[in-house]
Amino acid sequence: MTAGIDLGHPQAQAIRSDEDVVRVRQLVRAVAVAVKLSLVDQTKVVTAASELARNTLVYGGGGAVEVTIVDNGRRKGVRIVFADSGPGIPDLDLALTDGYTTGGGLGLGLSGARRLVDEFGIETSAATGTRITVTKWSR
Amino acid sequence: MERVPILKIGDILLVSIQLDMSDQTAVQLQEDLAERIVATGCHGVIIDITALDIVDSFVGRMLSTIASISRVLDAETVVAGMRPAVAITLVELGLSLNGIRTALNVERGMELIAAARADELDHQLDDDPDVETATP
Known part of the structure; x- marks a missing residue:
């Protein structure tokens, strides 16, 4: 399944449709397995990626994801960057609140995804869109 | 778009999700199930x-939506076979x-x-004064 993916380089995947969200999940899983995350951590990072990829599609109007293996000398990890050139998030604090939604979902995407990863960074503006970077480290 | 098959076994509809579903496939399953519940009269x-x-x-x-829809259509829903890692992640995500x-x-789900069906039938009998029940 992971054959054909060169994990030495960042892996890019466009997010333009439902099927692309599925592809993002599969890509993140392949990389999470490659850096030997535990089964629970694999599940967490794939779930977080699924939420964020859907946000990129639904709120950002589509975009792209880049998945990279990172190494801090002691541990390996998966870093995922979601970028869109959508309208940005006007009130970030509110958007990160459990249960807050403008899209008819459960409002758990952003806040839930943040809980499932080790590092979570977000840059957003109306001019440049939204860029979310998450990292999950092996234990 | 792929579609998730729905099997009828006696009074129960069994859905075994074997693929990584796109959101559209998930919504389609919701609609297909509602139709099959009505068409078959299944109670589970x-x-x-x-x-x-x-x-x-x-x-x-x-x-959750499937469970609510089937309840309205007089059927009980059981989600079977959740993996431990999935359960841990769901709770952390904030989904209850x-x-x-x-x-x-699946066996325990059946x-x-x-059991739920038997309980419900018992209650219906208890509530109906014209029906003799086995309880003394």
């Missing part, structure tokens, strides 16, 4: 998620799957539905 739905390696908020919401009955596997 088992959704086997043994093969699912993640349940995100979208699929979680789909499971309110109103959903769960079972460790027992749960049979």
Whole structure:
């Protein structure tokens, strides 16, 4: 399944449709397995990626994801960057609140995804869109 | 778009999700199930998620919605076979799957539905004064 993916380089995947969200999940899983995350951590990072990829599609109007293996000398990890050139998030604090939604979902995407990863960074503006970077480290 | 098959076994509809569903496939399953419940008159739905390696908020919401729809259509839903890692992740994500009955596997799910159905029939008999019941 992971054959054909060169994990030495960042892996890019466009997010333009439902099927692309599925592809993002599969890509993140392949990389999470490659850096030997535990089964629970694999599940967490794939779930977080699924939420964020859907946000990129639904709120950002589509975009792209880049998945990279990172190494801090002691541990390996998966870093995922979601970028869109959508309208940005006007009130970030509110958007990160459990249960807050403008899209008819459960409002758990952003806040839930943040809980499932080790590092979570977000840059957003109306001019440049939204860029979310998450990292999950092996234990 | 791929479609998830729905099997009828006696009085139960069994859905075994074997693929990484797109959101559209999940919504389609919701509609297909509602139609099959009405068409077959089944009183139980088992959704086997043994093969699912993640349940995100979208699929979680789909499971809750299916449970609510089937309740309105006089059927009981049981979600069976959730993996431990999926359960841990769901809780951390903040999803509580309110109103959903769960079972460790399909067999136990079937027992749960049979028991719930038997209970319900008992109550209906108790409530009806014209029907003699076995209870003294």
